[in-house]
Amino acid sequence: METLIESGEQAIKLGAELIRAGEIVAFPTETVYGLGGNALDSSCVAKIYEAKGRPADNPLIVHIAKIEDIYPLVSEFSERNKKVVEKFMPGPITLLFPKSEIVPNSVTAGLKTVGIRMPKCEIARKFIESCGTPIAAPSANASTRVSPTTAKHVYEDMKGRIPLIIDGGDSEVGIESTVLDLTRGIPTILRPGAITAEMLAEVIGSVRTHKGEVISSAPAPGMKYKHYAPTVPMVVAKDMNSLIVEYDKQYKNGLKPLALIRGQVVSSMGDRQYVNLGFTDSEVCRNIYSAMRNSEKVCDYIICIDLGENGLCKSVMNRVLKASGGKMV
Ligand code: TXA
Ligand code: MG
Numbered sequence: 440m441e442t443l444i445e446s447g448e449q450a451i452k453l454g455a456e457l458i459r460a461g462e463i464v465a466f467p468t469e470t471v472y473g474l475g476g477n478a479l480d481s482s483c484v485a486k487i488y489e490a491k492g493r494p495a496d497n498p499l500i501v502h503i504a505k506i507e508d509i510y511p512l513v514s515e516f517s518e519r520n521k522k523v524v525e526k527f528m529p530g531p532i533t534l535l536f537p538k539s540e541i542v543p544n545s546v547t548a549g550l551k552t553v554g555i556r557m558p559k560c561e562i563a564r565k566f567i568e569s570c571g572t573p574i575a576a577p578s579a580n581a582s583t584r585v586s587p588t589t590a591k592h593v594y595e596d597m598k599g600r601i602p603l604i605i606d607g608g609d610s611e612v613g614i615e616s617t618v619l620d621l622t623r624g625i626p627t628i629l630r631p632g633a634i635t636a637e638m639l640a641e642v643i644g645s646v647r648t649h650k651g652e653v654i655s656s657a658p659a660p661g662m663k664y665k666h667y668a669p670t671v672p673m674v675v676a677k678d679m680n681s682l683i684v685e686y687d688k689q690y691k692n693g694l695k696p697l698a699l700i701r702g703q704v705v706s707s708m709g710d711r712q713y714v715n716l717g718f719t720d721s722e723v724c725r726n727i728y729s730a731m732r733n734s735e736k737v738c739d740y741i742i743c744i745d746l747g748e749n750g751l752c753k754s755v756m757n758r759v760l761k762a763s764g765g766k767m768v
Pocket of ligand 2 (some may be wrong): 578
């Protein structure tokens with residue numbers, strides 16, 4: 440199958456036609472690109488799992504264009520949850536509700552809850568609205584690969600497997616949405632993202648944070664898989680000193696290392712190879728996945744500086760630690 444990359448109104452129109460014909464289509468969102476299909480049709484959902492090579496026990500998020508689109512998909516909607524929805528949707532967050540009958544079990548991997556997300560990205564919302572149905576969509580990478588933040592990334596993984604990639608340029612946020620389970624007494628973050636625990640606690644009082652990298656009893660089944668991994672080994676350096684020591688050690692071992700660092704410290708690298716992730720936390724967040732994808736093509740060992748625990752960087756480090764299998768130097 441030929442995979443087209445198109446942008447603009449035409450792309451949205453073609454994408455919606457393909458979805459209505461039962462196909463799957465990649466589309467941009469502000470977090471990462473998604474691989475969408477009709478969420479209410481199990482055969483479309485099956486195509487998504489197949490194109491990604493995704494295990495069937497890892498549920499998909501259902502994407503909507505308007506707040507009202509939530510109601511048919513859920514069996515319960517409390518006042519507290521209404522507050523969360525009104526404050527954070529549209530935005531980089533996925534909310535888990537008890538699912539209604541119309542949501543196929545294949546979407547939720549047999550779970551009684553459904554994850555719902557309304558992207559802020561206008562192209563995404565226009566596309567979903569034109570489809571006239573909720574859109575089930577995981578990130579548009581092949582399973583276990585880094586999530587795509589450009590149409591080109593999607594093409595690398597999905598070429599020949601899907602008919603269309605809607606190109607909306609670079610994803611603004613750069614990491615996947617925060618996943619928040621609203622079906623528990625205390626709402627619980629299953630995956631940290633750009634909407635932080637602090638931001639949520641401000642609106643709902645208390646939130647349970649998701650800590651630790653690989654939790655087997657984790658209610659987000661996806662969290663137990665190795666995720667977001669570049670194809671070359673990656674480690675995290677606790678400071679610039681350790682980073683330089685590790686770099687030189689691997690270089691002497693005959694490897695071609697590459698460092699992922701902040702803009703402020705590039706001068707300490709000398710003639711060693713590096714990628715500048717940016718100066719601010721939001722730049723670092725926007726660039727991290729591109730940096731991993733580009734680096735794996737030009738080096739054989741990635742060393743990422745510890746980006747710290749502040750706000751957004753906590754979420755970025757969650758991905759970096761997964762990609763490195765938690766290896767620190
Ligand atoms: O930003 C995002 O969320 C992107 C864009 C495309 O919207 N999507 C995305 O989807 O990252 P995916 O499938 O790559 O990650 C969804 C995560 C998985 O870890 C999955 O297990 C979890 O959310 N999840 C989805 N539905 C769930 C449910 N009902 N209960 C528990 N976890 C759920
Ligand atoms: Mg994913």
